[in-house]
Each structure stands twice: as C-alpha cells, then as structure tokens.
Amino acid sequence: MTWTCDQIEAQLSDYLEGLLQAQDRAAFEAHVETCPECAPLLASVRSLISELQSMEEVEAPPRLVYSILDKTLGPRETVTGWQAFRKFLVGLASPKFAYGAASVMATLIILLSASGISLRKPKLADLHPANVYRNVDRQAHLGYAHFVRSVSDWRVVYEIQSRLRQDQNDLQVAPEENAPKSEPDKRDDHTHVQPKQQNRANELARQVELLAAQCPVVLGRSYR
Amino acid sequence: MRRHSRRIFNVCYRFVGNRTEAEDISQEVFLRVYRTLGSYRSAHGGFATWMTSVTRNLLIDHYRRTKRDRQTDSLDDAMPVVENKESAGRRPDQLALVNELGGQVQSALTRLSPELREAVILRDLQQLEYAEIQQVLAVPEGTVKSRINRGRIELAKILQQMGVRPS
Numbered sequence: 001m002t003w004t005c006d007q008i009e010a011q012l013s014d015y016l017e018g019l020l021q022a023q024d025r026a027a028f029e030a031h032v033e034t035c036p037e038c039a040p041l042l043a044s045v046r047s048l049i050s051e052l053q054s055m056e057e058v059e060a061p062p063r064l065v066y067s068i069l070d071k072t073l074g075p076r077e078t079v080t081g082w083q084a085f086r087k088f089l090v091g092l093a094s095p096k097f098a099y100g101a102a103s104v105m106a107t108l109i110i111l112l113s114a115s116g117i118s119l120r121k122p123k124l125a126d127l128h129p130a131n132v133y134r135n136v137d138r139q140a141h142l143g144y145a146h147f148v149r150s151v152s153d154w155r156v157v158y159e160i161q162s163r164l165r166q167d168q169n170d171l172q173v174a175p176e177e178n179a180p181k182s183e184p185d186k187r188d189d190h191t192h193v194q195p196k197q198q199n200r201a202n203e204l205a206r207q208v209e210l211l212a213a214q215c216p217v218v219l220g221r222s223y224r
Numbered sequence: 225m226r227r228h229s230r231r232i233f234n235v236c237y238r239f240v241g242n243r244t245e246a247e248d249i250s251q252e253v254f255l256r257v258y259r260t261l262g263s264y265r266s267a268h269g270g271f272a273t274w275m276t277s278v279t280r281n282l283l284i285d286h287y288r289r290t291k292r293d294r295q296t297d298s299l300d301d302a303m304p305v306v307e308n309k310e311s312a313g314r315r316p317d318q319l320a321l322v323n324e325l326g327g328q329v330q331s332a333l334t335r336l337s338p339e340l341r342e343a344v345i346l347r348d349l350q351q352l353e354y355a356e357i358q359q360v361l362a363v364p365e366g367t368v369k370s371r372i373n374r375g376r377i378e379l380a381k382i383l384q385q386m387g388v389r390p391s
Contacts, residue, residue, distance in 0.1 A: 013373040044380040048329075052348035055326055060233040061247055065226055071251050072258040 003031040008038045012045055114139055160211045167204045228272070229254070231350070232279050238345045239283045241334040249286055253279045269359045276350075277360045280342055287338050325388065332382040340375030347372045 003011075008031055014020050015028050032038045091097060112119060116135025117126045125131055232253050236246035256278050264274050333341055346357045357368045 009377060010370075010373065013369065013376060041377070041380065044384060045376050048376060048380045048383065049348055051325065051329060052344070053351065055329065055349060057230065057234050058237050058243075060230045060250075061243070064229050064233060064247055064250060067247070067251050068225075068229060068254040071255050
C-alpha cells in the first residue's frame with residue numbers, strides 16, 4: 001500500500017513517537033524515502049521537537065511569589081518605629097524564644113563547667129587559651145578517674161549482692177533437705193541453727209566486711 | 225509554591241511571549257486557584273493538571289481580550305529570555321546562538337493559532353502525557369493528537385519561512 005503526502009503529514013507525530021504499527025511504519029518510510037517534499041518536512045519536524053524539548057525553562061521574576069502572596073493573602077503589614085520595637089519586644093517574650101534562650105544558657109553553663117571555669121569567682125585569666133586547655137585537660141582526667149572509681153565500686157557492690165544471694169539460697173535449701181528425715185515437727189524452729197550453718201553465716205559476715213572495706217565510695221568510707 | 229509559580233509562569237510566557245503579561249496572568253491564575261480551591265476534585269486529575277487547566281482558560285480569555293489590540297507578530301517583539309539551565313557550561317557564542325534560536329522558536333510559537341500553540345506547549349515544552357493534555361483542554365484524545373501534530377508541522381513551516389532551521 002502506497003501512502004499519500006496527506007497521510008504522511010497526518011501520521012508524522014505518531015511515526016516520530018514510535019506509535020505506528022510495523023506495516024504502517026514500513027509504508028511511511030517507503031513514501032518518505034522517495035518523496036522530495038515529505039523527507040525535508042520529516043527532518044525539520046524531528047529537529048523542531050528536539051529543539052522544543054531541549055528549550056530551557058524561563059526564570060520567573062523573583063518578585064512573582066511575593067506578588068502572588070500579596071494578591072491571594074493580602075498585602076503584608078509593614079511596621080516601623082516604636083511599633084516595630086514593641087513587636088520585637090513581644091517576640092522576645094514568646095515561649096519559643098524563651099526555650100531557645102534557656103537551651104543556649106544551659107549549653108554555655110555545661111561548656112564553661114567542663115572547661116573548668118568557675119562561675120562563682122570568674123577570673124579574666126581563666127579565658128587565656130593555655131589556662132582553658134589546662135582546665136579542660138584536668139577536668140577530663142578527673143572525670144575519667146571518677147568514672148573508673150565508680151565502675152570499680154559498683155562491681156564490688158554487685159559481687160557482695162551476688163554472694164549474699166548465693167548464701168541465702170544455700171541456707172534455705174539446707175533445712176529443707178534435713179528436716180523431713182529426722183525431725184518433721186521442728187521444721188519451723190528458726191532459733192535452732194546447725195553448727196555448719198553457723199560457720200557459713202560467720203564466714204559470710206566476714207566476707208561482707210572485707211568487701212565493704214574495699215568499697216569506700218559507695219558505703220561512705222566508714223570501713224576505713 | 226515556587227515550583228508551581230515557575231511552571232505556570234513558563235506556560236504563560238510561552239503562550240503570550242511577553243514576560244510582563246506572563247507575570248500578570250500567573251498572578252491571576254493563583255488568585256483564581258485560591259478563590260476556586262473548593263471546586264477542585266481529585267477525581268478530575270492531579271492538582272497540577274487542574275492548575276494547568278485554570279491557566280489555559282485564563283490564557284484563552286487573555287487571547288480573546290487582546291485580539292483587537294494585537295498587532296501582527298514581529299521578531300522585534302521577542303523579549304530577551306533568561307535561560308538558567310546549562311548556561312554556565314557554554315561559550316558566549318554558543319549561548320548567544322541558543323538564545324537566538326530559542327527566541328526565534330518563541331516568536332514562531334506566538335504565530336501559531338491558540339489551539340495549536342497550547343497543544344504544542346503542553347506536549348513539547350511542558351512534556352505532559354496525552355491523557356493530561358486531554359484533561360486540560362477538555363477534548364478527545366484524537367483531537368489532542370491531531371492538534372499536536374498540526375501544531376508541530378505549522379511551527380516547522382513558520383520557522384522555515386523565517387529562515388530558521390533547528391539543528
């Protein structure tokens with residue numbers, strides 16, 4: 001089937017966008033190859049589409065957004081002089097500003113404390129870089145030492161607790177094993193203590209005192 | 225807001241070929257959208273498509289209103305275009321050539337009939353799908369395709385008459 005020039009014009013965009021069936025595509029190409037009018041038309045439309053699609057966006061005027069806002073939401077209020085100052089003061093009293101100021105102050109206090117600057121007796125010499133460095137270094141070492149000591153103390157405390165728990169379990173299990181065999185009627189008599197249990201309790205008390213002596217911070221240094 | 229305003233401004237500028245008028249119409253579009261926001265239904269398409277539809281209606285109104293006052297199109301009317309993409313990487317002579325070609329294509333666009341012009345702008349400049357253009361123009365898909373095809377051919381012929389051959 002041979003296509004006419006009118007048919008070619010009508011199907012030009014479909015051909016360029018790849019929407020033609022294989023048979024129509026073949027007929028289209030067969031006509032264009034031999035037609036002196038349709039071939040340049042196809043070439044110029046193809047390059048036109050390429051040119052249009054690569055055309056850059058025009059930059060909108062910067063004032064456009066403000067003009068639109070003015071038109072839709074109304075013109076913005078411009079305050080000057082005392083009104084502007086009052087508005088500024090009202091803004092300072094807002095919770096948002098207060099929270100922000102409090103956060104900044106807290107951060108400053110933490111930083112100053114960490115750098116070893118005394119807030120009660122501030123000195124100009126504290127701000128000297130060498131002094132700041134020395135104070136920060138000292139605080140870091142003191143903090144690290146305190147942390148190590150705390151960890152050590154808590155480890156001792158946990159050790160005491162675990163030993164106490166273990167011995168309590170031993171004390172509870174021992175009577176239950178002995179009572180039913182010999183004297184079932186004296187099962188609840190707590191005043192009667194076996195010599196073996198008494199020795200264990202004494203040993204436990206000694207261990208607690210020993211461990212408490214190793215733990216001066218947590219137990220208030222009373223065992224020194 | 226900024227993205228929408230830029231897109232709408234571009235549609236308007238490509239249609240009217242004048243920055244001041246495009247800016248005024250863009251403002252009108254947003255005012256119309258703001259006032260008629262309640263009539264927007266998502267079933268009628270995306271918000272951007274709806275905005276484009278409002279823009280198209282205002283552009284047609286503007287075209288009809290200014291028809292009497294309009295003089296015959298002239299290349300001299302083309303406003304200088306501020307291009308922003310890839311401009312930095314081009315040599316001044318290349319940039320001038322691109323801007324010149326862009327200005328000539330823009331000038332040729334304004335010589336098209338409004339029906340063909342809007343179809344070409346939406347398809348080739350805004351790169352909308354056929355279904356979206358169909359919603360914006362409120363015409364069947366066959367008509368959309370036909371207008372785009374005719375618009376491209378007409379535009380290519382106008383450029384040939386102007387002695388411009390896009391490469």
